[in-house]
Amino acid sequence: MSQQIVENIIRIKERITIACENSYRDPKDVKLLLATKTVSEEYIEIALNAGHILIAENKVQELKEKFEKLKKIPHTNHFIGHLQSNKIKDLIKYNVTCIQSLDRLSLAEKLHQHLEKEGRVLDVLIQVNTSFEDSKFGMSPRGVIELVRQVAQFDTIKIKGLMTIGLLSTDNEKVRRCFRLLKDIQKNIEVQQISNVQMTELSMGMSGDLEIAVEEGATIVRVGTAIFGQRSTPNSFYWNEGN
Numbered sequence: 001m002s003q004q005i006v007e008n009i010i011r012i013k014e015r016i017t018i019a020c021e022n023s024y025r026d027p028k029d030v031k032l033l034l035a036t037k038t039v040s041e042e043y044i045e046i047a048l049n050a051g052h053i054l055i056a057e058n059k060v061q062e063l064k065e066k067f068e069k070l071k072k073i074p075h076t077n078h079f080i081g082h083l084q085s086n087k088i089k090d091l092i093k094y095n096v097t098c099i100q101s102l103d104r105l106s107l108a109e110k111l112h113q114h115l116e117k118e119g120r121v122l123d124v125l126i127q128v129n130t131s132f133e134d135s136k137f138g139m140s141p142r143g144v145i146e147l148v149r150q151v152a153q154f155d156t157i158k159i160k161g162l163m164t165i166g167l168l169s170t171d172n173e174k175v176r177r178c179f180r181l182l183k184d185i186q187k188n189i190e191v192q193q194i195s196n197v198q199m200t201e202l203s204m205g206m207s208g209d210l211e212i213a214v215e216e217g218a219t220i221v222r223v224g225t226a227i228f229g230q231r232s233t234p235n236s237f238y239w240n241e242g243n
């Protein structure tokens with residue numbers, strides 16, 4: 001399995017490189033983030049030792065459980081899961097440098113309170129629901145600019161860009177539409193030059209659709225299954241309301 005993980009990472013990097021070549025982009029402009037939900041510390045350690053520094057969890061509980069074992073290996077932690085306000089206090093104990101799933105003002109308010117108390121700042125991406133599915137988290141595309149303006153008022157929170165989960169579909173054009181929408185929203189926000197807001201990062205694309213995302217401008221692709229294998233827990237456990 002450990003050899004497999006290393007080989008899978010190499011294969012994903014090749015896929016990113018080819019997608020970059022097809023869209024005249026520099027592969028250096030696309031970061032590979034390893035989505036490590038349900039993956040054991042041992043396997044994550046193998047990936048980290050192979051030189052893959054950017055990882056992310058979906059649940060604070062899992063982040064906490066793996067923290068002790070992984071903290072000795074240099075790496076960067078993002079958070080990509082649905083976040084409940086009452087978990088923020090816990091989350092910011094575990095060296096997360098970016099919350100990619102900020103999707104509502106109430107969450108930003110709570111986050112600001114905690115960060116201010118600790119005299120810290122934190123990067124965030126705004127999660128957008130580009131697939132218009134009720135089951136997915138994320139701010140609706142129409143509300144994004146307003147949310148960005150509101151969050152920008154909190155000086156502890158540094159907006160660095162946008163994140164989305166594309167439609168899970170075999171129809172590539174429908175998937176592409178999600179990513180293109182995120183890129184359009186990014187451009188709309190950029191031209192407004194809101195202070196305390198950067199729009200450098202576009203986190204989009206996963207195991208099944210990373211090529212499309214790279215072609216549409218992704219700067220971070222989040223890959224789990226294609227590196228660590230199939231999970232026994234369905235995505236709905238992480239992505240839907242009510243858990």
Ligand SMILES: *Cc1c(COP(=O)(O)O)cnc(C)c1O
Nearest residue numbers: 035080206207222223224225226
């Ligand atoms: C699990 C997850 C991923 C990775 O998905 P795979 O299909 O396993 O590559 C990416 N983003 C988010 C938000 C996830 O929860």
